[in-house]
Amino acid sequence: MAIRNIRMFGDPVLEKVCKEVREVTPRTMELIDDMFETMYDANGVGLAAPQVGVLKRICVIDVTYEDPILLINPRVLETSGEQTGSEGCLSLPGKCGDVTRPNYVKVEYYDENMEKQVIEGTELLARALLHEIDHLDGHVYTEKVIGEIRNVGEESENTEEE
Numbered sequence: 634m635a636i637r638n639i640r641m642f643g644d645p646v647l648e649k650v651c652k653e654v655r656e657v658t659p660r661t662m663e664l665i666d667d668m669f670e671t672m673y674d675a676n677g678v679g680l681a682a683p684q685v686g687v688l689k690r691i692c693v694i695d696v697t698y699e700d701p702i703l704l705i706n707p708r709v710l711e712t713s714g715e716q717t718g719s720e721g722c723l724s725l726p727g728k729c730g731d732v733t734r735p736n737y738v739k740v741e742y743y744d745e746n747m748e749k750q751v752i753e754g755t756e757l758l759a760r761a762l763l764h765e766i767d768h769l770d771g772h773v774y775t776e777k778v779i780g781e782i783r784n785v786g787e788e789s790e791n792t793e794e795e
């Protein structure tokens with residue numbers, strides 16, 4: 634396992650549409666292991682393959698730091714409700730912004746054995762699923778931010794800048 638270099642906003646790799654995974658090879662497993670290690674090392678709750686420069690439809694999520702989720706070729710089946718909350722991205726460290734997303738999502742994906750699975754999430758998990766799946770289509774959360782992009786720790790009402 635190894636920690637990979639996280640690509641930052643502005644890197645064209647983050648604007649590309651990723652390719653479907655057809656088979657999980659030992660190289661794919663190495664990528665997945667590295668993605669988990671890279672995400673935990675950066676204290677993130679999610680990471681998508683393009684963020685480590687690989688244009689494959691793979692993302693990893695762990696919103697509790699004890700429930701690792703691997704999604705290959707994820708596809709949103711259903712959404713409902715609405716939530717607005719602060720969101721950040723490992724590709725734009727130290728920044729956050731308010732994003733409105735569905736409060737519930739149902740996602741179909743493949744596991745490491747290429748067996749089809751379904752996951753449902755609400756609140757933070759729904760937000761993480763939608764954020765990571767957006768990455769696979771070349772989208773980043775800042776496209777959806779309401780108001781200002783803030784430094785982490787700043788109140789949303791605080792528009793003062795030094």
Ligand code: NI
Pocket residue numbers: 721722723724764768
């Ligand atoms: Ni992100």
